[in-house]
Amino acid sequence: MSKKKINETKEMEKKVKVKKTPYEKRKFAMKIAGWIMALIMIFGTLISIFGMLLYK
Numbered sequence: 708m709s710k711k712k713i714n715e716t717k718e719m720e721k722k723v724k725v726k727k728t729p730y731e732k733r734k735f736a737m738k739i740a741g742w743i744m745a746l747i748m749i750f751g752t753l754i755s756i757f758g759m760l761l762y763k
Contacts, residue, residue, distance in 0.1 A: 727735070
């Protein structure tokens with residue numbers, strides 16, 4: 708292949724990348740927030756269970 712064709716294919720690959728829409732960004736952020744909340748809830752549950760056992 709010539710250098711011109713190689714450069715054209717690289718430019719085409721750069722153009723193929725599609726930016727995320729605002730909807731997709733929000734959806735991803737909500738997934739992360741959901742996982743963080745789930746971990747906090749699990750941690751809180753464990754603390755409450757073991758806290759009652761240690762209070763005795």
